Amino acid sequence: MRQSKIFIPTLREQIETDSRSHGMMLRSGMIKQTAAGVYSYLPMAKKVLNNIEAIIREEMENIDSIEVQMPILQPKELWQESKRWDDYGAELMRLNDRHGRDFALGPTHEEVITSLVRDELKSYKKLPITLFQIQSKFRDEIRPRYGLLRGREFIMKDAYSFHIDEASLSETYDNMYHAYYKIFKRVGLNVRAVKADSGAIGGDYTHEFMALADIGEDTICFDPESDYAANIETAIPMNEPLSHQGEEKPLERVETPNVKKSIEVAQFLDVSIEDMSKTLVVKYEVDNELKYAMFILRGDHELNEIFAMRALNVKSIKMASEDEVKSLFGATFGSLGPVEVDHMPIYVDDAIRGHQHIATGANVDGYHYINVSIDRDIKDPIYGHYRFIQQGEYAEGSKSPVEFVEGIEVGQVFKLGTKYSSSMKAEVLNDQGRSVPMIMGCYGIGVSRTLAAVIEQHMTEDSLVWPKSITPYDVHIILPNMKDSETTQYAFELYKSLKQNGYNVLIDDRNERAGVKFNDADLIGIPLRITIGRGYKSGVVEFTNRLKLHESPEMNKQEIKIEH
Ligand code: ATP
Numbered sequence: 001m002r003q004s005k006i007f008i009p010t011l012r013e014q015i016e017t018d019s020r021s022h023g024m025m026l027r028s029g030m031i032k033q034t035a036a037g038v039y040s041y042l043p044m045a046k047k048v049l050n051n052i053e054a055i056i057r058e059e060m061e062n063i064d065s066i067e068v069q070m071p072i073l074q075p076k077e078l079w080q081e082s083k084r085w086d087d088y089g090a091e092l093m094r095l096n097d098r099h100g101r102d103f104a105l106g107p108t109h110e111e112v113i114t115s116l117v118r119d120e121l122k123s124y125k126k127l128p129i130t131l132f133q134i135q136s137k138f139r140d141e142i143r144p145r146y147g148l149l150r151g152r153e154f155i156m157k158d159a160y161s162f163h164i165d166e167a168s169l170s171e172t173y174d175n176m177y178h179a180y181y182k183i184f185k186r187v188g189l190n191v192r193a194v195k196a197d198s199g200a201i202g203g204d205y206t207h208e209f210m211a212l213a214d215i216g217e218d219t220i221c222f223d224p225e226s227d228y229a230a231n232i233e234t235a236i237p238m239n240e241p242l243s244h245q246g247e248e249k250p251l252e253r254v255e256t257p258n259v260k261k262s263i264e265v266a267q268f269l270d271v272s273i274e275d276m277s278k279t280l281v282v283k284y285e286v287d288n289e290l291k292y293a294m295f296i297l298r299g300d301h302e303l304n305e306i307f308a309m310r311a312l313n314v315k316s317i318k319m320a321s322e323d324e325v326k327s328l329f330g331a332t333f334g335s336l337g338p339v340e341v342d343h344m345p346i347y348v349d350d351a352i353r354g355h356q357h358i359a360t361g362a363n364v365d366g367y368h369y370i371n372v373s374i375d376r377d378i379k380d381p382i383y384g385h386y387r388f389i390q391q392g393e394y395a396e397g398s399k400s401p402v403e404f405v406e407g408i409e410v411g412q413v414f415k416l417g418t419k420y421s422s423s424m425k426a427e428v429l430n431d432q433g434r435s436v437p438m439i440m441g442c443y444g445i446g447v448s449r450t451l452a453a454v455i456e457q458h459m460t461e462d463s464l465v466w467p468k469s470i471t472p473y474d475v476h477i478i479l480p481n482m483k484d485s486e487t488t489q490y491a492f493e494l495y496k497s498l499k500q501n502g503y504n505v506l507i508d509d510r511n512e513r514a515g516v517k518f519n520d521a522d523l524i525g526i527p528l529r530i531t532i533g534r535g536y537k538s539g540v541v542e543f544t545n546r547l548k549l550h551e552s553p554e555m556n557k558q559e560i561k562i563e564h
């Protein structure tokens with residue numbers, strides 16, 4: 001490909017962005033933002049995405065996972081069957097058609113696939129089956145950020161498997177797990193699989209694949225001595241630091257200097273329900289009784305649902321709807337009314353990631369505590385039991401004290417069980433002729449997020465070097481001086497002959513200064529570079545293996561003698 005013909009709008013200067021990969025993708029002309037969290041992929045990014053997708057397709061087919069394509073536009077009725085029309089919350093992008101019918105833009109496809117399979121498969125003899133697709137997903141993230149790492153429209157590979165029994169599910173789960181390792185290794189990502197929390201999606205067995213990177217929004221808690229690795233959300237500290245080790249105590253009201261009435265606290269925190277990004281109202285069941293809890297979140301984190309489940313010690317929670325919030329808290333959006341007796345509000349301050357300050361719990365008087373310091377203000381908090389593990393502690397299952405490292409969640413595999421097949425009645429006849437719900441698994445890879453994660457791991461401040469397996473071009477020919485007809489002619493001959501030999505070649509034939517060309521080439525990131533410049537006259541061209549550039553820049557720059 002001739003660079004003069006292609007569209008790579010590189011930027012000359014450094015720009016301020018929220019993450020390295022985001023900055024690199026903008027500077028190297030790979031993406032262009034259209035709206036918050038919504039991007040166009042320009043030619044270089046598109047080529048790399050194609051390459052990543054090809055690797056994913058290959059590894060999926062190796063484990064008998066078959067490609068399909070499901071609709072992005074999904075009717076409300078399907079989401080009502082699984083109850084997720086109400087439960088999914090504000091992340092679900094909703095819209096109407098001209099007849100006023102409700103639809104969602106798919107954030108994930110459990111509903112669609114379950115309805116598809118239930119209508120087509122009636123006997124256990126057709127199982128197991130695994131289907132996958134690669135497609136744009138939509139999630140109205142509270143805080144889209146870091147470029148492609150957290151978009152509102154992003155590309156995902158999602159696979160779903162259907163089984164007659166647990167053993168069959170386990171087999172597919174293991175195959176997926178190993179295929180994921182292969183995929184990430186092949187695209188050049190350093191990842192670690194960790195035990196994870198199943199969160200709101202349901203099911204109880206799941207691993208996340210974490211690409212190690214400082215920008216990662218997840219904290220991996222790992223044991224340097226053994227295989228133990230878990231998302232910090234899931235890791236259970238072995239030693240409770242408080243007197244009541246591990247033992248659960250009912251919440252008691254404790255008089256402390258920091259007790260305030262909820263309304264005062266709300267004013268103090270300057271929170272209104274209108275600001276739903278900071279306020280989480282959830283419902284949950286205890287002994288068949290529906291309860292509500294309000295969390296007011298300060299600090300910058302995403303783990304609210306999981307935190308809520310932990311703090312409440314329940315396995316599942318649902319978001320309260322706007323109407324419920326209004327009627328419960330006697331408030332219209334924009335003001336916070338006094339919190340009712342039963343609706344235990346919990347104020348969370350920096351509770352995530354193991355910080356010390358969590359203000360928690362209300363008692364029957366509608367009081368709660370802020371700025372709690374354990375052992376100073378509160379003798380018997382629920383905090384101790386649900387806190388996040390600290391670096392240097394033992395986790396349940398670790399052999400030595402754990403360490404922390406940041407990671408980007410690039411994939412996740414789930415055993416879903418019958419959550420969707422039961423509620424949506426996806427049943428088959430078993431070998432005794434009885435109708436039973438299918439057992440399901442689901443498996444996601446963030447394809448566009450993987451692209452950004454690869455960049456995080458393969459860039460330095462001003463340069464990028466694509467892993468060979470996904471590079472947009474194999475070889476970059478640079479012509480520092482287009483006015484020199486001799487070198488130009490030679491470069492185009494070389495270009496042709498490399499192409500004839502099966503190489504994917506980009507040739508910089510633009511009328512630009514040499515400095516501009518080299519800067520751009522560093523950003524574009526092609527691993528092998530051939531520079532045909534002044535040395536040509538004395539029979540020398542310069543060959544650079546940029547894959548090894550960081551190891552030894554001089555050794556990997558070679559001058560190659562050529563014959564005229
Ligand atoms: P996160 O915890 O980062 O919000 P998730 O757990 O909600 O991700 P899943 O439902 O597990 O995401 O979706 C499967 C994969 O899709 C994730 O592992 C991730 O790689 C990718 N993904 C999820 N949300 C986004 C997003 N907003 N932008 C880009 N990729 C995403």
Ligand code: MG
Nearest residue numbers: 091139141302
């Ligand atoms: Mg999410």
Ligand code: MG
Nearest residue numbers: 199208409412
């Ligand atoms: Mg997650």
Ligand code: MG
Nearest residue numbers: 208409411412
């Ligand atoms: Mg996930």
